[in-house]
Amino acid sequence: MPAPIRQVLIGLGVVLLQWLVFSHLTLWGVVPDAVLLYVAVVALRYGRVPGAIAGFGAGLAVDFLVFGGFVGLGALIKTVLGFVVGIFRSERGEQLRFDPFTAFLGALVLATVHNGLWVITALLVEDTRTLFAALGLWIGGAVYTAVLALAASLFRRS
Numbered sequence: 001m002p003a004p005i006r007q008v009l010i011g012l013g014v015v016l017l018q019w020l021v022f023s024h025l026t027l028w029g030v031v032p033d034a035v036l037l038y039v040a041v042v043a044l045r046y047g048r049v050p051g052a053i054a055g056f057g058a059g060l061a062v063d064f065l066v067f068g069g070f071v072g073l074g075a076l077i078k079t080v081l082g083f084v085v086g087i088f089r090s091e092r093g094e095q096l097r098f099d100p101f102t103a104f105l106g107a108l109v110l111a112t113v114h115n116g117l118w119v120i121t122a123l124l125v126e127d128t129r130t131l132f133a134a135l136g137l138w139i140g141g142a143v144y145t146a147v148l149a150l151a152a153s154l155f156r157r158s
Contacts, residue, residue: 007042007050011058014038019065022148029132030140032148035062036114037107039082045096048086055082070122077117081110100153107149111142 018034025031035058043051059078063071090096098106119138123129 003046004050007046007054008057011038011042011054012061015058015061015065018062023066027144028136028140030136030144032144033111033114033141034145034148035059036078036081036111036145037149037152039078040085040106040110041096043082043086044088044090046086047089048083051082051086052079053082055079070125073118073121077114077121081114085110098149098153100150103153104146104150108142108146111145112139115139115141115145 014034022032022034039051039055039058042054055078056075059075060072063074115138119134
């Protein structure tokens with residue numbers, strides 16, 4: 001199967017997992033972002049443009065299916081982050097593998113930036129400023145996503 005078609009099907013699967021499984025695994029109102037991890041892997045394997053395309057498509061699908069309120073905000077943030085992460089494209093491409101520490105640390109940094117942009121924008125629109133939004137959604141969501149990346153890296157194929 002050609003790589004672009006395979007990546008689209010994997011992206012649809014990740015969006016469905018986010019919608020059907022991960023959106024129900026809330027801890028204090030925070031959910032892990034599997035779609036962000038998928039966008040990062042596509043960007044690291046294939047580069048900036050595929051990462052941006054994956055970020056836009058998967059982000060828009062998640063905006064419609066999961067969040068509903070800010071349609072387009074997740075797509076915009078994931079597009080920008082897919083492009084930026086794609087700058088650090090690996091030379092190994094398809095054979096790229098992550099050890100658990102690298103997966104955790106990379107996901108923590110990426111999710112902190114992603115959640116920060118999302119929380120700041122959402123708080124500006126809703127005009128609310130709470131400690132839960134700053135710590136819970138921003139940092140808690142980043143840690144939860146990083147733990148998901150750690151778990152996923154433990155079940156990788158050799």
